[in-house]
Amino acid sequence: MTPPLFVTSDETLLDELLRLAAAAGATPEVAEAGTALRSWTAAPLVLVGADAAEETARLGPHRRAGVHVVSWGPVPHELFRTALALGAESVTELPRSDTWLTETLTDLGDDAPARSLVVGVVGGSGGAGATTFACALGQVAARTGHAVVVDCDPLGPGVDRVLGLESHDGFRWDALCQTTGRLSGRALREALPRRGRLGVLSWYSGTAGSLQAFAVREALSAARRGHDVVVVDLPRSTAPLVEEVVARCDLVVVVVQPTVAGVASTARLVPRLGTGPQLRLVVRGSGLDPRAVARATGVPVLAEMSDQRGLAEAIDLGLGPVRSPRGRLGRAAADVLAQVSVMGRAA
Ligand SMILES: Nc1ncnc2c1ncn2[C@@H]1O[C@H](COP(=O)(O)OP(=O)(O)O)[C@@H](O)[C@H]1O
Ligand SMILES: [Mg+2]
Structure with missing residues (x-):
């Protein structure tokens, strides 16, 4: 299975994302903003850290479903505009949305349809x-x-x-x-x-x-x-x-x-x-x-x-x-x- 893509250089956020991915049985690919586009289209799910959102948006990535912006702690207001530019489906705050994220990552597991x-x-x-x-x-x-x-x-x-x-x-x-x-x-x-x-x-x-x-x-x-x-x-x-x-x-x-x-x-x-x-x-x-x-x-x-x-x-x-x-x-x-x-x- 193609791994989900996590785009961040924020270590605290990454630790949390990796912990949730492990709980969901998913092994993600981790990239920095500069290299995010390589797997952008193929990944079944893309999580862009608040730290990397602006830079990633500037690269003008292809619009696709399944992109979410995640922030560690409260979501700064400007992030919504960046998320919009990225075509993200949501802006999510961790750890508050841990359960949702684990479920979303679990959905990527074997019995989730490749393309419905x-x-x-x-x-x-x-x-x-x-x-x-x-x-x-x-x-x-x-x-x-x-x-x-x-x-x-x-x-x-x-x-x-x-x-x-x-x-x-x-x-x-x-x-x-x-x-x-x-x-x-x-x-x-x-x-x-x-x-x-x-x-x-x-x-x-x-x-x-x-x-x-x-x-x-x-x-x-x-x-x-x-x-x-x-x-x-x-x-x-x-x-x-x-x-x-x-x-x-x-x-x-x-x-x-x-x-x-x-x-x-x-x-x-x-x-x-x-x-x-x-x-x-x-x-x-x-x-x-x-x-x-x-x-x-x-x-x-x-x-x-x-x-x-x-x-x-x-x-x-x-x-x-x-x-x-x-x-x-x-x-x-x-x-x-x-x-x-x-x-x-x-x-
Ligand atoms: N394939 C079909 N063959 C025969 N009768 C049908 C068929 N599809 C619908 N009907 C008849 O038409 C009526 C309306 O069907 P329905 O599927 O509820 O239509 P709609 O949702 O378009 O309003 C049904 O009660 C049924 O008697
Ligand atoms: Mg009807």
């Missing part, structure tokens, strides 16, 4: 089949790795219910809204209601759900660290928080019904999804030619599928939408995941 995929799913029009497809993607992804379906649609049916996990114990959004510290990927994975390698993050059924920015950010970042595939069931909404979630996705699948109304709604939605993630269509049901749907929306088609027979029954039985891998939904989800992982590797 975050796939958002949104309906081009209401009732297009987005929640169903999101759950299907989760079920199929869980055959080969850890997967989670994150429910970001407070007005949806509840992904736990669709997957037959509504009576399983585990964390819901409300528990996450109450946690203040940072969550490790593994801690989140183990806390969620799950069946086999598939977990769900949703609201308790019957409660009025809402999304809170802090909880959503923490959950998505921990979900990414703890799972191979994170599927986000997105609401059809233009709320700023939803736009932020969309921007955090590697890919957004728009489920579209090939009707005049379905295509018209999809064409309105697409420009609002921003330029961050790649967009692809999944065409559900029969009607207009998929090529015409792609032309009208300006988004390429990734998969087409006919309606799944026996869907309501499978869901009522608590089996989730994919009852058989050979069914239409199962095959379409497998097809999408296969193509997406190739796209992800090429990115």
Whole structure:
């Protein structure tokens, strides 16, 4: 495994970082600011000491995820500006955040996925089949790795219910809204209601759900660290928080019904999804030619599928939408995941 990179010349800070790394079973590479860029891109995690932050920022390192600025003792105010220039995700004070740092370093261990995929799913029009497809993607992804379906649609049916996990114990959004510290990927994975390698993050059924920015950010970042595939069931909404979630996705699948109304709604939605993630269509049901749907929306088609027979029954039985891998939904989800992982590797 490529080691995490610690950039500092501050001995007190380094001692503490090395102690935490040892507790987490990680062996870091230690560099001074001047030589930090050599391993900057390859390292799975970069911790830049407060002492080295300014000099490292001046070298103009490549923007990447997983960079944190750490300071021994209280964080001086100017450090935030430097951290911003570095593209750091956080500025962290030790020893106060020892636990978080140990967990983050532990996440780098063997069972943390090398590169996880975050796939958002949104309906081009209401009732297009987005929640169903999101759950299907989760079920199929869980055959080969850890997967989670994150429910970001407070007005949806509840992904736990669709997957037959509504009576399983585990964390819901409300528990996450109450946690203040940072969550490790593994801690989140183990806390969620799950069946086999598939977990769900949703609201308790019957409660009025809402999304809170802090909880959503923490959950998505921990979900990414703890799972191979994170599927986000997105609401059809233009709320700023939803736009932020969309921007955090590697890919957004728009489920579209090939009707005049379905295509018209999809064409309105697409420009609002921003330029961050790649967009692809999944065409559900029969009607207009998929090529015409792609032309009208300006988004390429990734998969087409006919309606799944026996869907309501499978869901009522608590089996989730994919009852058989050979069914239409199962095959379409497998097809999408296969193509997406190739796209992800090429990115
Ligand atoms: N692949 C599918 N095959 C057949 N029916 C589907 C499929 N996907 C969704 N549906 C039907 O459409 C309804 C709405 O699906 P849902 O996934 O909740 O849509 P959305 O999340 O886009 O609003 C479901 O109750 C189901 O009856
Ligand atoms: Mg839905």
